[in-house]
Amino acid sequence: MFKSQIGVIGAGACDERVSRIAEAVGREIAKRGALLVCGGLGGVMEAAARGAKEEGGTTLGILPGSSRDAANRYIDIAVLSAMGHARNVLIAQSCDALIAVDGEYGTLSEIAHALKMGKPVVLLESQWEIKGAHVAHDPAGAVEMAFGLI
Amino acid sequence: MFKSQIGVIGAGACDERVSRIAEAVGREIAKRGALLVCGGLGGVMEAAARGAKEEGGTTLGILPGSSRDAANRYIDIAVLSAMGHARNVLIAQSCDALIAVDGEYGTLSEIAHALKMGKPVVLLESQWEIKGAHVAHDPAGAVEMAFGLI
Amino acid sequence: MFKSQIGVIGAGACDERVSRIAEAVGREIAKRGALLVCGGLGGVMEAAARGAKEEGGTTLGILPGSSRDAANRYIDIAVLSAMGHARNVLIAQSCDALIAVDGEYGTLSEIAHALKMGKPVVLLESQWEIKGAHVAHDPAGAVEMAFGLI
Amino acid sequence: MFKSQIGVIGAGACDERVSRIAEAVGREIAKRGALLVCGGLGGVMEAAARGAKEEGGTTLGILPGSSRDAANRYIDIAVLSAMGHARNVLIAQSCDALIAVDGEYGTLSEIAHALKMGKPVVLLESQWEIKGAHVAHDPAGAVEMAFGLI
Numbered sequence: 215m216f217k218s219q220i221g222v223i224g225a226g227a228c229d230e231r232v233s234r235i236a237e238a239v240g241r242e243i244a245k246r247g248a249l250l251v252c253g254g255l256g257g258v259m260e261a262a263a264r265g266a267k268e269e270g271g272t273t274l275g276i277l278p279g280s281s282r283d284a285a286n287r288y289i290d291i292a293v294l295s296a297m298g299h300a301r302n303v304l305i306a307q308s309c310d311a312l313i314a315v316d317g318e319y320g321t322l323s324e325i326a327h328a329l330k331m332g333k334p335v336v337l338l339e340s341q342w343e344i345k346g347a348h349v350a351h352d353p354a355g356a357v358e359m360a361f362g363l364i
Numbered sequence: 365m366f367k368s369q370i371g372v373i374g375a376g377a378c379d380e381r382v383s384r385i386a387e388a389v390g391r392e393i394a395k396r397g398a399l400l401v402c403g404g405l406g407g408v409m410e411a412a413a414r415g416a417k418e419e420g421g422t423t424l425g426i427l428p429g430s431s432r433d434a435a436n437r438y439i440d441i442a443v444l445s446a447m448g449h450a451r452n453v454l455i456a457q458s459c460d461a462l463i464a465v466d467g468e469y470g471t472l473s474e475i476a477h478a479l480k481m482g483k484p485v486v487l488l489e490s491q492w493e494i495k496g497a498h499v500a501h502d503p504a505g506a507v508e509m510a511f512g513l514i
Numbered sequence: 515m516f517k518s519q520i521g522v523i524g525a526g527a528c529d530e531r532v533s534r535i536a537e538a539v540g541r542e543i544a545k546r547g548a549l550l551v552c553g554g555l556g557g558v559m560e561a562a563a564r565g566a567k568e569e570g571g572t573t574l575g576i577l578p579g580s581s582r583d584a585a586n587r588y589i590d591i592a593v594l595s596a597m598g599h600a601r602n603v604l605i606a607q608s609c610d611a612l613i614a615v616d617g618e619y620g621t622l623s624e625i626a627h628a629l630k631m632g633k634p635v636v637l638l639e640s641q642w643e644i645k646g647a648h649v650a651h652d653p654a655g656a657v658e659m660a661f662g663l664i
Numbered sequence: 665m666f667k668s669q670i671g672v673i674g675a676g677a678c679d680e681r682v683s684r685i686a687e688a689v690g691r692e693i694a695k696r697g698a699l700l701v702c703g704g705l706g707g708v709m710e711a712a713a714r715g716a717k718e719e720g721g722t723t724l725g726i727l728p729g730s731s732r733d734a735a736n737r738y739i740d741i742a743v744l745s746a747m748g749h750a751r752n753v754l755i756a757q758s759c760d761a762l763i764a765v766d767g768e769y770g771t772l773s774e775i776a777h778a779l780k781m782g783k784p785v786v787l788l789e790s791q792w793e794i795k796g797a798h799v800a801h802d803p804a805g806a807v808e809m810a811f812g813l814i
Contacts, residue, residue: 215735291741293754296757308742331730365591366591424593447748457580458592481580623773623780629772
């Protein structure tokens with residue numbers, strides 16, 4: 215079993231700058247030998263998975279729908295929830311720690327679920343300030359913080 | 365069918381002051397003939413359901429577990445999700461509008477899911493400030509706002 | 515709270531004969547003061563809900579999708595799961611006993627979930643023979659059997 | 665991405681004979697380069713995962729609970745659903761084909777969900793006879809049949 219399963223959460227569409235940050239987060243997670251978990255779609259999810267694959271890592275995408283075709287091409291293993299928003303709960307539950315990169319309401323729901331479950335959450339480029347979540351200032355720092363909090 | 369299904373969300377334990385607010389919210393919802401939806405447990409959920417019953421309303425509790433015994437005694441109809449935190453998604457999805465009274469991480473997850481689904485959210489006594497959610501200052505105002513936003 | 519919550523499960527489309535049987539089952543459930551739980555759509559679900567309403571009963575529909583418009587017009591309270599097939603688990607979990615009228619694979623999944631949960635299941639006009647499920651030969655007998663097994 | 669994701673479903677406890685059959689099924693799946701998906705617990709799930717690991721395969725366990733400690737030691741990647749019986753739906757949904765080895769009510773629910781989703785189901789040592797499900801007589805034949813039906 216992978217010793218750690220780390221989630222990277224964020225919006226399904228993002229600009230180039232946020233994409234580069236998510237990619238760097240994915241690379242750092244793979245370098246440490248952890249499984250990268252994400253929602254399997256585009257934007258931050260795709261950038262993080264791409265980063266993990268660049269470092270030879272393994273990626274798990276937990277998708278909202280019922281088709282593997284919806285997964286981005288950096289996903290190794292696809293869990294098809296066909297449960298829409300409830301897949302956010304599955305992501306939070308399946309990770310030892312979560313790193314949120316930017317993000318909108320969907321990301322906020324995952325942050326809240328993870329905190330409710332008592333899991334470490336690290337925020338990067340977040341619009342939200344949430345009691346109990348940790349704030350990082352760069353990808354390497356976020357990943358180091360996440361592993362330190364497990 | 366009930367013309368409207370209104371959710372009251374909040375923590376499973378709360379002080380007397382918050383309880384009175386939640387009860388008043390439940391009463392206002394029942395007065396308008398809507399179904400009160402909540403998580404079916406204690407605290408804000410129980411107070412809101414009690415308020416609705418005082419006005420002759422009907423209450424639906426969507427519970428996290430698998431036993432009807434866990435429901436508070438003001439719940440008319442119990443949906444047993446046995447899905448833990450994912451029941452929060454069911455609550456958000458099943459309501460036309462949600463009113464959050466105080467609340468912690470579980471409530472925050474419901475607010476986020478509801479906003480993601482495009483449903484109106486009204487905050488009362490909230491520690492969170494969330495773009496897109498509306499802030500009310502008293503129970504009657506919160507319920508009026510919720511109905512106005514449907 | 516309703517003292518009993520009884521599920522009527524079956525296909526979303528059915529012929530006139532099966533429809534009349536489901537309607538009679540719904541009537542008998544309402545006569546006994548129990549809540550009728552179903553999947554909220556057409557066919558057996560609609561017929562059972564119609565029967566319950568004819569006797570002044572109350573009906574809960576747990577729907578697979580996210581829109582109340584999909585509910586048949588005899589549903590009083592709609593739970594919108596937006597979880598597709600997983601809503602079948604919610605139906606089984608929320609009932610004290612289930613009565614299957616005819617039915618296809620979806621119904622079979624509900625029967626299996628209910629038996630796994632240790633809940634009484636009564637089959638009427640079923641193509642399946644399943645160890646542990648009880649077989650009834652008419653609507654009144656099925657409902658009497660279900661209440662007797664709770 | 666794995667070209668195929670094949671589920672092996674069956675009871676959480678089984679005798680030595682059924683265990684050897686499930687292990688052989690797991691080996692055959694891994695030999696063909698597919699991901700083995702299972703419920704992550706003991707019995708048939710553990711035997712199938714052990715077989716896949718013997719051939720250097722990769723295993724995904726979709727668990728009913730919230731703790732990775734509940735996974736058997738042959739699981740590489742654990743999805744923690746914390747959704748109880750609804751995790752059966754996730755297993756069916758995430759596979760291209762499913763092979764049921766023996767099995768009780770939980771297995772029957774997965775078979776029914778998979779058939780409802782239009783996915784190929786192969787039965788080995790099954791107590792059930794279900795229209796639409798295919799019957800195999802040995803592990804290699806079951807796996808060949810499953811791949812042929814995708």
